[in-house]
Amino acid sequence: MTQSSVLSPQSCILVECPRDAFQGLPQFIPTQEKIAYLKALIDAGFTHIDFGSFVSPKAVPQMRDTEEVFTAVRDNGKGIYYIAIAANERGLDRALAVGGVPAVGYPFSISETFQRNNTGKSIAESWPVLGTLQRRATAAEVELSVYLSMGFGNPYGEVWSVALVTETLERFRDMGIRIVMLADTTGCATHTQIRETFATCRERCPELSLGAHFHASPSKWRANAEAALDAGCVRLDSALGGIGGCPFAQEELVGNIPTEGVLTLFRERKIAVPVLEDRVPAVLQMARGIYERYA
DSSP: OOGGGOOOOSOOEEEEOHHHHHTTOSSOOOHHHHHHHHHHHHHTTOOEEEEEEOSOTTTOGGGTTHHHHHHHHTTSSSSOEEEEEOOSHHHHHHHHHHOOOOEEEEEEESOHHHHHHHHSSOHHHHHHHHHHHHHHHHHTTOEEEEEEETBTBOTTOOOOOHHHHHHHHHHHHHTTOOEEEEEETTSOOOHHHHHHHHHHHHHHOTTSEEEEEEBOOTTTHHHHHHHHHHTTOOEEEEBGGGOOOOTTTOSSOOOBOBHHHHHHHHHHTTOOOOOOGGGHHHHHHHHHHHHHHHO
């Protein structure tokens, strides 16, 4: 990797992810608590919020009230970019039916095992699903992004390489997709691997808006986030308290990167975000309280 392939971006979108923070909790969080928490995030200045999933309640019981939650917060604040997960056409149908959801994310893995665990389909079966979602979302003026799950390796012994990642991204690009989140689903990535992967993907697919969705241990998250930012990451997912992880990846969840830490990192790097940092501690306390009550 040449020196010219490393960027120090002047801006990066911070995406707060209560959906990923709470989806794996075994006890159901009451709908009104979810609504109150989302409203607190909005009041604290968060403008990009991954709020829920339009998926089967059997698969993710915690997200069974996504329509009700969104309806309650849809008109709170102006210009909030809400994101929800949809793993198939039924999910997109629900997102379109509720009305006003600006963005939907589709989980696409380069791990065959994880794609089947997460979506119930093989990789080969998932490509036409993604194509249909992209066409329908575009027609409905909903932005479709893709989360490249297991984007830095997997725990199943399946083949991974930077070349496989870039080839997949090129296919996304050719389908008209413009936002791709490279996801370290199980916290296996190193900062060197992240830097190389992001830099190569950016060079091969400059048209894409590349983001990061990292799960990482407390000792690793900062180095991983810095590596992604250095190599051109322009969207970064995080969750207050570092709460969450993917319930379909492995038995023990690896947490999200902590928003409160990311805000410090952004401040040090002079990356501006609209978050009102004096209000963050109270929302962080809410997040921890929810986790303690329902974990």
